Amino acid sequence: MTDIKTGINPLFLREEELRQGIELLFFAYRDFTAEPDAILAEYGFGRAHHRVIYFVGRNPGMTVSELLDILRITKQSLSRVLGQLVDEGFVTQRPGVRDRRQRLLALTEKGIEMERLLTERQRARIARAYRAAGAEAVEGFRKVMLGLVDEADHPRFPLRLSVRR
Amino acid sequence: MTDIKTGINPLFLREEELRQGIELLFFAYRDFTAEPDAILAEYGFGRAHHRVIYFVGRNPGMTVSELLDILRITKQSLSRVLGQLVDEGFVTQRPGVRDRRQRLLALTEKGIEMERLLTERQRARIARAYRAAGAEAVEGFRKVMLGLVDEADHPRFPLRLSVRR
DNA sequence: CATATATGTCAACATGACTGACATAAAGAC
DNA sequence: GTCTTTATGTCAGTCATGTTGACATATATG
Secondary structure (H helix, E strand, C coil): CCCCCCCCCHHHHHHHHHHHHHHHHHHHHHHHHHHHHHHHHHCCCCHHHHHHHHHHHHCCCECHHHHHHHHCCCHHHHHHHHHHHHHCCCEEEEECCCCCCCEEEEECHHHHHHHHHHHHHHHHHHHHHHHHHCHHHHHHHHHHHHHHCCHHHHHHCCCCCCCCC | CCCCCCCCCHHHHHHHHHHHHHHHHHHHHHHHHHHHHHHHHHCCCCHHHHHHHHHHHHCCCECHHHHHHHHCCCHHHHHHHHHHHHHCCCEEEEECCCCCCCEEEEECHHHHHHHHHHHHHHHHHHHHHHHHHCHHHHHHHHHHHHHHCCHHHHHHCCCCCCCCC
16 A cells, blocks of 8 residues: 555555646636636626637537537527527527528627637636746646547547638 | 748737637536536535535535635525535534634535545546646646636645644 | 428526625634 | 624525426428
C-alpha cells in the first residue's frame, strides 16, 4: 500500500488527484458562468439564452435539431427560450433550402451584439488563464478536457464556423 | 492583420483558440454531470444534493456558512436540500464545540455510500481523461483550470481533507 | 399514397435558484 | 449585564429551466 521509497501511498495520491480534478471543474464552471449570468439577469434572460445565442452565433444556419443535439435538452425546453429570442429580435429563423421543414437559425445584428457582450467576459477569463499558464499548459488543458467529453462529441472539435445550406 | 510569413491571421487564431476553450468547458461539464444526475434521479435527488454530499464528505465537520460560501447559493436554497438530506439520513448536524450556534455537518454511513456511488463515476471519467492525456497534460490542465477560478478561491486548493473543531 | 421526419404547441409538473421578512440562540463588545 | 452582531432556520412567493405526454402541421421520402 505504501511506496517503500517515498513513504507515500500512491493510491491515496491518485484519489486526491482525481478529487482535485472534480473540484477544479466545479469551481471553474461556477466562476466561468457567473459573469454572463449577471449580465443576462439584467435583460431578463438566463443561462439557457446564452447557450442558444452562443451556439447559433457559432453555427449560423444551424437547424433546431442540431442545436438540440448540442444542448441535450428537450425541444419543449428549447422552444420557450428560442421563442423568446426570436420574439425579441435576437435570433432569426428561415426555412431550409433543400429541406423546407427546417428552420435555419441565425443571429440578428442585435443578437450578434448580445453574443459579444456575453462571451467577451468568458473569452477574457480564458485568455487570462491561458496567458498565466503558458502554451504548453494550454495544450495539456485541451487534451484533458477533450478526454472528459463523451466520444460521440469528439468530431465536434474544432467546431465548424459556419454552415451553408 | 495577416502574418506575412504564415498567411494566417494571428488574432483570428486566438479567437478560435478561446472559443474552443469555451466549448470544451461546456461539453466537458455537460458530460461530467450527466452520469451522476441520472443516478440521483433514481433517488429523487438532484444535482444540488450531490454538491452538498460531495463537499460535506470532503470536509466533515464543516459549517453551514462554509458550505454556502463554496456553493454560492442562498441559505434558503441550501436549507431545502440540506433538510432533505438530514431527514433522509444522509447528513448529520451537531452543534459546534467552541461556537454552539454552528451546525457542524458530516455524512452518515449511508451518506458516505451515496457519495461513493455518485463520485465514483466522475472519478472514473477524470481518471480516463488523465490516463489518455498523460502526466504533463494533467499538470497543464490544473494550471489552466486554477486560472479560471476566482482568485479568492485559490487558497481552497488543495482542499483540506477534514476540519477539526 | 403512406410513412417518416422536422418542428411546434399545449398542459402539467419538478428542481433549484431567487428575494424579502422575520425568528432564535449564542457569541462578543462595552 | 445589556446591546449588537452572527449563525442559522423558516415561511412565503416568484422565476428559470428542465421534464413527460399528447397532439398538430408541413414536408420529405419510399
